Amino acid sequence: MKFTKMQGLGNDYVYIDCFSERVENPEALAVRIADRHFGVGGDGLILICPSEIAPVRMRMFNADGSEGKMCGNGVRCVARYAFDHGLVKTRRFAVETGAGLREAEVLEREVSIDMGEVKLDGELVEPITVDGRETSMTPVNVGNPHAVYLVDSLEALKGLDLEKIGPAYEHHPRFPEGVNSEFLYVESPEKLHMRVYERGSGETLACGTGATAVAFAAMERDLAAERVTVELLGGSLQLERLSNGHFRMTGPAVEVFSGCYFSE
Known part of the structure; x- marks a missing residue:
């Protein structure tokens, strides 16, 4: 083959x-x-x-x-x-x-x-308890399910042990079919940093739907401009919200x- x-x-x-x-x-x-x-x-x-x-x-x-x-x-x-x-x-x-x-x-x-229409899949800031830890996230649907978690600093983002904590996020009862989990640090309205623990694959160097979910969540929470650069472990993606509400990823x-x- x-x-x-x-x-x-x-x-x-x-x-x-x-x-x-x-x-x-x-x-x-x-x-x-x-x-x-x-x-x-x-x-x-x-x-x-x-x-x-x-x-x-x-x-x-x-x-x-x-x-x-x-x-x-x-x-x-x-x-x-x-x-x-x-x-x-x-x-x-x-x-x-x-x-x-x-x-x-x-x-x-x-x-x-054109990533199509991106939708909020619950409350904009939804409380959630993961492995005994109370936190909050923004649930997003990009044709597949995502949960976006804000992180306070770039150092904290880099320090996350996703191999250890990732499964608890992926298999949380809030998402009975599993979920892609993104961890987001906002450097500026034009620049976002993220890591992702993908449903079914674990941490990956990049996730296009995840980057779209992160951009959407940041924009909806008035943390980002309508056009942003999303920095992932494997490089950067450009995300732009179009006039029809769709997102374009390049x-x-x-x-x-x-x-x-x-x-x-």
Whole structure:
């Protein structure tokens, strides 16, 4: 089975072109192929598929085999692959995702995505107790669930032991299907810093939907301007709230290598 490894800010997935390859059991394949010791290695598996309503369709699977509806870094890479490999002929086109259609524009070095409508999924500042600690968060829906937690300083953000505390946030009873958890420090109205513990994958270097959720939460709480740079462990993304309420995300999408996976 031919595959391509791609990454957006270090958020890396194994991509399979289902215009030419067939995947019978993507849930099981995701667990095997994403293993960084016994497989190709990555944060999960993404299938680039034919679509009845768009030029291409994205199916995204986390490293634990669970299927997600949306992945911001993933959809940028799908758009880049589709254009570079001739699946589409124009630089602007729609990508079908589990969360609906997402409009993409492939630029020279980056890819821009209309992330669609972002919604508050509860109270703007909602109290919550995580592992016995009382805190607060902003619940956000970006086609998948997010919880954004404010952190007092950049040092505190860097000092978080997400490997230890992350599971308690991901599996909190407030979110029976699990949640992506973002930890946000506001440096200025134009610059935000975040770390993310992704549902089904653990801490990753970047999360596009997470960056969108962070930008939305900061803007709604009057902490950020309508256009911001979000700094993640793997690099930076540009987020802008459009006049129709949608969010536009712009960032890199890089093809790393291709190969042949000998599936079981």
